[in-house]
Amino acid sequence: MIPRVTATVDLAALRHNVRVVRQVAPRSRIMAAVKADAYGHGAVPVARALEAEGVGALAVACMEEAMQLREAHLSTTPITLLEGVISIEEAALAVYERLQVVVHDHWQIALLEQLPASAEIHVWFKLDSGMHRLGFPLTDVPRLVETLKRHPAWTFQGWITHLACADEPDNAATPRQIAAYSQALQGVAGPRSIANSAGLLAWPEARVDWVRPGLMLYGASPLPGKLGSDLGLKPVLTLQSRLIAIREYDANEAIGYGQTWRTPERMPIGVVAVGYADGVHRCLPSGTPVIVRGSRVPLVGRVSMDMITVDLRTVPQAAVGDAVTLWGAALPAEEVAGYANTLAYELFCGLTQRVRFRYIGG
Ligand SMILES: Cc1ncc(COP(=O)(O)O)c(C=O)c1O
Structure with missing residues (x-):
């Protein structure tokens, strides 16, 4: 069976990007x-590749994500719970599974203090240096140092x-945050x-x-205005589907739901088997590029649940069955995200279970 929508994840590119981090x-x-x-991109294969590349730790948001890695026998590299634990059961599991917990509030300290005093737990303290989302106020540092002594x-x-x-290179908020954090930790031990x-x-x-x-x-x-390639990075994921129909329409025919786009002349329209149920955002407007036979062609009309329609005037040789790239090395996700008024983060996280994942370069 030929998969309908494929995400090809290049683990060699992932390892290359780790090396870029090391260089920087x-x-x-x-x-x-x-x-x-x-x-x-797939937590287990990605985490395995990162472990093989020798990263120092893997960060997940929550216990479910940590357990997914443990159940896949990822046990060498430390795993950090960025939001920490939310119950005594999770705290006990964190000890048992040797997970590192980020502690961002006094209620979490109180939770950990319900564990037996001998419980060996790995703790990061999160400080709020200005983000104002999670973290202890910087003035709590002396109190936290005392907590550790206890x-x-x-x-x-x-x-x-x-x-x-x-991500805003001219924003003075960042040096302010770094200075406040460094000042609060002056003379205080710990990475x-x-x-x-x-x-x-x-x-x-x-x-x-x-x-x-x-x-x-x-x-x-x-960084806004920069692509991954400008920073020496290699895109890891290529999202592709296929042309499942090509139709020739007269001028002034409306295409798709809501009839939001009309043919300016007699022309071929390609139907691609990918839609918002796969993770191609419905808000992507007409004009968003996709790649057919190496050429960028524009999406036209609305993204529907399972399909998009594309203008094939510049690729007359296109045929049913041709691969269509939604994003990847030749069409950076950052650029596509711009058309949806969002960031590559959201495109990546929006891929759904219907997408078939394929790992290469492992
Ligand atoms: C606490 C924390 N550290 C690191 C990261 C990684 O951020 P980025 O993907 O922007 O590198 C995140 C992601 O949101 C985060 O919440």
């Missing part, structure tokens, strides 16, 4: 973000903070971790003990 931040250890099913069985992993505007992809690419002072790249590992740029 040679003195930092890498905590690779594999949350959200490795940004839609719990000799806890292994302290370090101090995490997160940047709100790292530091500040930067996501944008942070480590754009802000040298954020390349501290640990960096936490996500998006750039998958080959996309987090």
